Amino acid sequence: MSEMGYQVEAEEPDLALEAEGLAVEPITQWDLFSARLRRHRLAMVAAGILAGLVMLVVAAPWLPLHDPTERLVDEAGRSLVNIAPRQGLWLGTDDLGRDVLSRVIYGGRASLIVGVTAGILVALLGTLIGSLAGYYPGLPDQALMRFTDLVLGLPLLPVAIVVGRILPEIPFLPEWLKQGPFGIALLLGFLSWGSLARIVRAEFLSLREKEFVEAARAAGASDRRIVFRHILPNAMSPIIVTTTLVVGSAIIIEAALSFLGFGVRPPTPTWGAMVAQGGRLAVRGFWWSLVFPGIALVVTVLSINFLGDGLRDALDPTQTIERK
């Protein structure tokens, strides 16, 4: 309640108090949230790593990198195959003479596109279906939840493998959907919104009965206004946290699909396919082809999960700043 009090004062500042320097600085929910998040040191480090990764991946075409599919040769025209990390080739080259550094950076594109696209799709679908089911009890709720149960009951990896294998052969799909990361992203998004829908529904069911919603309804607010102004903002925290975790798992599953050869198609570099190739090379002693994409994959997913953990703590309004 104290936060409400602050906000009221903020809207009508007492000029006399302000002149005496006694006015209270308003503290918004956002201030509280960011203060709590900043306290979570690991989450901040993770956010920094992710921001750096995004910038690196977006700026890749303008960076002084070799083309990720180019087979490098030296001045004498000999191909530079399985070169250990050295100056100029900081992470070495693979068995086709391609620059591992450039492939790791471009491989991040596929992973991030899959993670972010699948995450957005899951957030939209899960929120839409969960809120419809939670707000309209009875038949809509029953129908939507049975459908959600059904999607949750599908074995994710076996089905994803089938789709990944078949995707390039489906005749009516556009080319960018068949080969690239977007097809895989849509696939994973459509398969993993179930748990979010359940969580959102549960939030809606409890929020719908709260006094402030009843007050809004009594004041004559429309369904749309109640949902968007009153219920949804209060359900944001589980939506954000769950979506963050979905991004991480989508990246892992895309990597697994690419590792098995059913994900993003070569020559587009992906971390999963690089680990598969690197595993064979590492047996012969060329560890760099395995270690760097592996580290990139683990660090990225780990950062996302740490960020999700930090967001969960920061968004939980029962957790006060003093307590931790």
Added chain:
Amino acid sequence: MLAYITRRVVYGVVTLLALSVIVFALLQMSGGGPLDRLKLNPRMQPYIQQLTKQWGLDQPVWKQYLTWLRNYVSPCVERSQGCTETIGLHNAIPFVVLAVAAVATVLIVMKVRTYWRAGLILGLWVVALFVAIQNMTIAFDWGISFQGAGPVWDMIFSRVGATFRLGFAALFLALLIGIPLGIYQAIRQYSFFDQLGTTAAFVTFSTPIFVIAIALQLLLALYLEKWTGVKLFYVTGMNSPDYGDMNLLQRLADILQHLTLPALSIALISLAGYSRFQRASMLEVLHSDYLRTAKAKGLPRRKIVVKHALRNALIPIVTLVSLDIAFIVSGAIITESIFGWPGIGRLYINAIQTVDYPVVMSIVMVIGIGIVVMNIVADILYGVMDPRVRYE
């Protein structure tokens, strides 16, 4: 409770039907459909006509699906391409075993009133399922492989044992390490060891299983042998080629040398989840009122932890284990193809590469059935163990 179980079974069947429709429809889009794929394979030429007739491959898709469904659920009555076994009296053994297990379960639920009855039931069913599968001579007409590898039923059931061995070993390892780890972390909350365990769980949880598998292969097999000269583990297959000539002890060692790494790579990820879950569950119990009472009575700490806290803290993990089956199956698909393990997972990857329709369909359905059954078992077990849960 009976109404609840019935409803769950109905939902499960609907889920399985939807799964079969989805995968069937997807497979139809590949390479012009099953008939075109069949024609590509020269080894299958002699069978094309017969298969077309038996499976209606020249019919519209929905008719093909209905034919597939009918064949999939029909037991083999007479010998045919997809059936090498036929119905006889000996087929009854697995059903008798399962019926005995069901009756025993009901008796245990009604008569036994100890905390351990859930474990009793779980153990009972593990043994019953094992015996039932060992004696499973009844077969269903799941067709023959489009790659000419024989009847699908036989292909799958000759590999089930390998996958079960891997899955159970992984589960065993995960429980053996994960539960004590979680309990210890909870008892020493916020200690250095607790923090370390939490961080380690986070890292393993964020690591894809294939990275773990390859890292284990390289570190514990390849480099270990290179640096120390000790060959402790093998990285491919289930047995050595000279397995037949070994004595019992050598065989056991050989099995363990092959099993450890693939089982460990699946177990590491599950174990991270188990230890987190066990820690949370133990902490909740440790902070409960009745434990404070026990402490106030002056009971020794050891007795409080072992006798009062542990029993209740172990309850929730059973459901987690039942639900984990889906993860273990997914893990097995990837791990088996990395370690050349002759199980269902590797068969699945091989079949999907060549889009071997009957094999892919059958394995997806086997996995789906396993997950649906374990979900129902998890729900029932939860109610059996925690009398506060009521089925509606």
